Amino acid sequence: MNPSLRLIPNAALRQRNTFGIDANAPLLVEISAGEALPEALALPAVSASPPLLLGGGSNLLFAGDPESAVLALTSRAIRILGQDDARGLIRADAGVSWHALVMWTLQQGFCGLENLALIPGTVGAAPIQNIGAYGTEVGEFVQSVEAFDLADGNLHWLDRASCAFGYRDSLFKREPDRRIVTAVEFLLPRRPSLRLDYAGIGDELAAMGISSPSATQVAEAVIRIRRRKLPDPAVLGNAGSFFKNPIVPAAQAQALTQQHPALPTFRGNDDGSRKLSAAWMIETCGWRGFRDGDAGVAQSHALVLVNHGQASGAQLLALARRIAESVQQRFGVMIEPEPKLIGARW
Secondary structure, X not given: OOOOEEEXXXXXXXXXXXXXXOOEEEEEEEEOOHHHHHXXXXXXXXXXXXXXXXOOOOOEEEOOOOOOOEEEXXXXXXXXXXXXXXXXXXXXXXXXXXXXXXXXXXXXXXXXXXHHOOOOOEHHHHHHHOOEEOOEEHHHOEEEEXXXXXXXXXXXXXXXXXXXXXXXXXXXXXXXXXXXXXXXXXXXXXOOOOOOOOOOHHHHHHHOOOOOOOHHXXXXXXHHHHHHHOOOOOOOEEEEEOEOOOEEEHHHHHHHHHHOOOOOXXXXXXXXXXEEOXXXXXXXXXXXXXXXXXXXXXXXXXXXXXXXXXXXXHHHHHHHHHHHHXXXXXXXXXXXXXXXXXXXXX
């Protein structure tokens, strides 16, 4: 057996998902070197059906046990491929902690990812979901993505345009069983173009006594906000924001704000659409702090579903559906989950 492969049959996954849900995989394959991926995929237990790729387990909900084998890429190399006075090209393996990458790039003098600090998960998952926070999306800084194509058995580099990034969306998400992300290259500037007018970052910096912040100080402000608003998964199981902010036609958003003047809205994909605050609508429906057994909604943030200890994925999913139905009834807007659902459909 290749030393870069570690096989774990009947693997418990509770410690591998941030919700802390009990689930078991028929086989877990840890892959510490990308070149071992074809051999892992050729294993009979893996090739029988499309495997589930598991990173930090921070963007999925096990509503049931996975039926297929689970793959975990554990390689964690980061390196600078090229740089000049204006920018740098950085390559990170899929197994790198996302937050670790953000802080590493700042330490090296690169900017751009500061608003994405403290997002849980791995680099490999970042382009799939096109993770975003505080007015920034990772797709803006992706130069290319290395991915193993299960259709032809080869590694390919996809440039930013080919990744087809959208709001919490990408080519990889639309074709979930086609490619496995193995590395990502980021093109990052050295001179910051800071975004301070989103979700209280400016206020946080002011509270820190900072009027002319560096990119690192913006990251520190984001970290402070996230730690205050979002529960620590190590203490209270969660996957961060559970629902996406819905995007609706501008006319619909205008009609809603006439009825609900306090509803926060933002520009959508274009001038003809608007993004609505799912958190505000959920909180207005009375869900913040709600608890049904061990399945609940965080007291600190209405977007965050939490596991108080022994909730099952099915119980959390049932709660999410109740929340979405109440928002639909009150506001006429459908909200959808951000995490990938395993063992169920939305």
